[in-house]
Amino acid sequence: MKTIMFTGGGSAGHVTVNLALIPRFLEEGWSVQYIGSESGIERQLIATIPEVKYFPISTGKLRRYIDMQNIKDPFKVVKGLFQAYRLIKKNKPNVIFSKGGFVSVPVVLGAWLNKVPLLIHESDLTPGLANRISIPFATGVCTTFPETGGMLKADKSRHVGAVIREEVKQGNADRGRAFCGFTRSKPVILIMGGSLGARKINTAVRQSLSALTKQYQIVHLCGKNQVDPSLTMPGYKQFEYVNEQLPDVLAMTDLVISRAGSNSIFEFLSLKKPMLLIPLTKEQSRGDQILNAQSFEKSGYADILYEEKLTAVTLAESVDRLYTNRAAYVDRMNMSEEANALSAVFDWIIEIAK
Structure with a gap:
């Protein structure tokens, strides 16, 4: 049985694409796991899918402004990195998919250290801070807006369009x-x-x-x-x-x-x-x-x-x-063209998992 590990959280927007993809992998007989924060909304949302094993790790926010938490949070990120590294090493996933958010950074680095292929999804026109940190360590990046590809290396990104949950x-x-x-x-x-x-x-x-x-x-x-x-x-x-x-x-x-x-x-x-x-x-x-x-x-x-x-x-x-x-x-x-982004992302994950 092949294993895929998902990550992403902090807001529902960093989970919805994962929620769209997870049923596809369960239907194909994959073991599905998720690394998220200890108390973020991702834990609540993934709990609705009992087949998915959830692993909480320590997280810290990467802020652009002055805040006392900026002193503590780097230590939380380092702790989360060690936790993610050990989880990936133990569970040996074939591939990891990251939707972004600050919880994803330790997972991306843990995947890179374990030499596990990892695909990132960027929803916005410009990559967020967490994804900008993560992109150099990823195998590839899926983009929603075609303009985003111009900001990334051509051999590392694919424009797939918007991933829409079928249940919506x-x-x-x-x-x-x-x-x-x-x-x-x-x-x-x-x-x-x-x-x-x-x-x-x-x-x-x-x-x-x-x-x-x-x-x-x-x-x-x-x-x-x-x-x-x-x-x-x-x-x-x-x-x-x-x-x-x-x-x-x-x-x-x-x-x-x-x-x-x-x-x-x-x-x-x-x-x-x-x-x-x-x-x-x-x-x-x-x-x-x-x-x-x-x-x-x-x-x-x-x-x-x-x-x-x-x-x-x-x-x-x-x-x-x-x-x-x-x-x-x-x-x-x-009149808008609706691409089958869900299948495009699923196929790319399967491709790099091999």
């Missing part, structure tokens, strides 16, 4: 309405700020609820510990995070308000959902979400509302404008 396309709108207690009488807006939430988006949404709920029903994914239990009103449903029911929620959704993480926006594109994107600012990130959002705006799939201009008023106005013109967005999405 299998939702049922009636089940989604039943789950949220919604009716067919009003259109539905899905609002999500990422698995960790987005306080400024949450605040603007809550300040505009009285205006928005007159015309729309709203399902609001607020992020961990960010649900406001005092807000109960018809046509508004809030959750920290939705996993199993997300395909049904997406099926009933007419518009999406979201951050601009690559995995999420390509899933919305595959489902032909017009988007209002509120990318992370350059102060909060390296600017990757801004580039992702601008790429989608240029293609006519989305509108952008920059966080610096986000208020209850601008949010409501942007939603109304997007809904009024929704048919044009759907038409442009219908």
